[in-house]
Amino acid sequence: MIYEMRVYSCVPGGMPALLQRFETTTLRIWQRIGLRPAGFFTTLVGPSNHDLTYFLAWETLEERERLWTAFATDPEWVSARSAHQAEHGEVVANIASSFLTPTAFSTVR
Numbered sequence: 001m002i003y004e005m006r007v008y009s010c011v012p013g014g015m016p017a018l019l020q021r022f023e024t025t026t027l028r029i030w031q032r033i034g035l036r037p038a039g040f041f042t043t044l045v046g047p048s049n050h051d052l053t054y055f056l057a058w059e060t061l062e063e064r065e066r067l068w069t070a071f072a073t074d075p076e077w078v079s080a081r082s083a084h085q086a087e088h089g090e091v092v093a094n095i096a097s098s099f100l101t102p103t104a105f106s107t108v109r
Contacts, residue, residue, distance in 0.1 A: 014091030
């Protein structure tokens with residue numbers, strides 16, 4: 001299993017709108033497409049409390065490419081994202097992504 005860690009750094013005040021979009025729209029589309037979220041986190045203590053960090057689980061990088069492309073081009077997602085931006089503006093200033101693989105002694109496989 002490969003885990004993708006994505007960190008969305010929000011513009012000041014953008015976090016509530018981003019969280020709402022995930023809860024009401026993004027997760028439902030991911031479920032339909034087959035993306036597997038492994039956890040969502042906001043920063044309690046750290047360099048920025050404007051960050052949403054989440055993990056996605058992938059069988060392979062090829063699966064990631066195929067499913068992420070399906071999500072990014074999904075008509076429902078494209079429409080929802082556009083409507084969200086029209087209402088709230090851009091809420092994410094930066095996105096960082098890392099691909100992680102569990103160690104032999106990890107409790108997560």
